[in-house]
Amino acid sequence: MTSIRIRPVTAEEFAPYGELLEPRAQATKMINAGRCERHHALATVERGGGEAIISIFRSEPVSLPYQCALLERHPLGSQAFVPLGPDPWLSIVAPDEGGRPGAPVAFLVPSGVGVNLRAGVWHGVLTPLDRAADFVVVDREGDGVNLEEVDIAPVTVEA
Amino acid sequence: MTSIRIRPVTAEEFAPYGELLEPRAQATKMINAGRCERHHALATVERGGGEAIISIFRSEPVSLPYQCALLERHPLGSQAFVPLGPDPWLSIVAPDEGGRPGAPVAFLVPSGVGVNLRAGVWHGVLTPLDRAADFVVVDREGDGVNLEEVDIAPVTVEA
Numbered sequence: 001m002t003s004i005r006i007r008p009v010t011a012e013e014f015a016p017y018g019e020l021l022e023p024r025a026q027a028t029k030m031i032n033a034g035r036c037e038r039h040h041a042l043a044t045v046e047r048g049g050g051e052a053i054i055s056i057f058r059s060e061p062v063s064l065p066y067q068c069a070l071l072e073r074h075p076l077g078s079q080a081f082v083p084l085g086p087d088p089w090l091s092i093v094a095p096d097e098g099g100r101p102g103a104p105v106a107f108l109v110p111s112g113v114g115v116n117l118r119a120g121v122w123h124g125v126l127t128p129l130d131r132a133a134d135f136v137v138v139d140r141e142g143d144g145v146n147l148e149e150v151d152i153a154p155v156t157v158e159a
Numbered sequence: 160m161t162s163i164r165i166r167p168v169t170a171e172e173f174a175p176y177g178e179l180l181e182p183r184a185q186a187t188k189m190i191n192a193g194r195c196e197r198h199h200a201l202a203t204v205e206r207g208g209g210e211a212i213i214s215i216f217r218s219e220p221v222s223l224p225y226q227c228a229l230l231e232r233h234p235l236g237s238q239a240f241v242p243l244g245p246d247p248w249l250s251i252v253a254p255d256e257g258g259r260p261g262a263p264v265a266f267l268v269p270s271g272v273g274v275n276l277r278a279g280v281w282h283g284v285l286t287p288l289d290r291a292a293d294f295v296v297v298d299r300e301g302d303g304v305n306l307e308e309v310d311i312a313p314v315t316v317e318a
Contacts, residue, residue, distance in 0.1 A: 023215050023293065032284040036218040041300060045204070045211035052204040052211035054239055054275060054297055056182050059195040080213055082295050084243070084271050112243050112293065116213060125191040134182065134271065136241050138213055138297055141200060 002103075003065075003156040006090065009107035009115075017093040017121045019043045021082055021114030043116035048076030050142015057081070057135045059126040068092055069154040071101045071122045074147060077140025081126065082114030085133040091115050092124030092157065101150055106157045122150075161262075162224075162315040165249065168266035168274075176252040176280045178202045180241055180273030202275035207235030209301020216240070216294045218285040227251055228313040230260045230281045233306060236299025240285065241273030244292040250274050251283030251316065260309055265316045281309075 007013070011020050019042055027037030045052040071094055083089050091109050094101035101122035109115060114136075117123055126135060140146060166172070170179050178201055186196030204211040230253055242248050250268050253260035260281035268274060273295075276282055285294060299305060 021213060021215065021295065023217055027217070028214075031216075032218065036216050036285055039215040039217070041212040041214055043213045044300070045213065045297075047211065052206065052297070053200040054180060054202045054204065055187075055200055056180065056198040057190075057195050058182055058186070058198070059191065082241070082243070084241070086245070114295070126195055136180065136273070136295055138204075138211070141203070 001154055001156050003158055004104060004106055005158050006106045006108045009109050014107065014115065016095065018116045018118045021080060021116055043080060045138055046078040046119040047140045048119065048142065050077065050140045052138060053141045055137045057126055057137050059128055060132050061128045061130050063130060064157065064159045066127065066157040067154050068104060068124050068157055070149060070151055071124055072147060072149045073120055073122045075120050076144050076146040078116055078118050079137065079139040080114060080116040082136045083133055084136060086111055087129060087131055087133060089133065090127040090129055092127065094122040096120065096122060101152060104155050160313055160315055162317055163263060163265055164317050165265045165267045168268050173266065173274065175254065177275045177277045180239060180275055202239060204297055205237040205278040206299045207278065207301065209236065209299045211297060212300045214296045216285055216296050218287055219291050220287045220289050222289060223316065223318045225286065225316045226313050227263060227283050227316055229308060229310055230283055231306060231308045232279055232281045234279050235303050235305040237275055237277050238296065238298040239273060239275040241295045242292055243295060245270055246287060246290055246292060248292065249286040249288055251286065253281040255281060260311060263314050
């Protein structure tokens, strides 16, 4: 079975899949009489003719090594996940290769940092590590089929 | 000077202003083979012909008693705030009375709970308590004037 190692996420390496949701090195602007940094429009919701909605996902954790055997994508809309708990978490994504997912990549995302997956980006299911966690999710609601799931040859994700 | 006391937020009392962003008593549905609760569409982004964007606000805290002398509203879009830190925070809102804010109400929002302010709802600036805090903000970007600010007779917000 193929094994992959988790790598620390960086904005550059994540760029083919989407954006990191974290403060930039410099605030876009100061608001509220200088009391608040606005890090503006870290991501724009892709809503494919539908609407943007805000949900909460409460997920059981996974432990390492973790076997990933299924990837999914949402062709009509982006999907953002921001963890509400104190723990780092795992984001598994994959490039598209002619309508099928290519080799998965596993990123360790720090505590307090979210990701926005652009429309059509292959990804694993939500995988907090070791402890259950709540995530704010911003994605798309509307007509049309917005979920594709694909079984893949299982990949073992290792620390 | 008028004083108001902070009250613990409830979904019912907050309903005239917007939605609380927290898990419901029952998940909307289970996803990911039963491993994840989806609390679906706690709020829908009002975007008034624009787009929904995701930002982060990093705000200095306020201390109590806090003097509130300015309210604002966004007539074209909703604005959601979800705290990323471990602390409760303060949400100050006010009903609309003929285009001007009525008497402010100060809600204590628990740790991990966000609020979605509907388009046109009068509110104070972001007010974490005692410690600086980051918030995920989901609001609207697009053409048109989406900010009204009004000076009010100062109100003292007390614990």
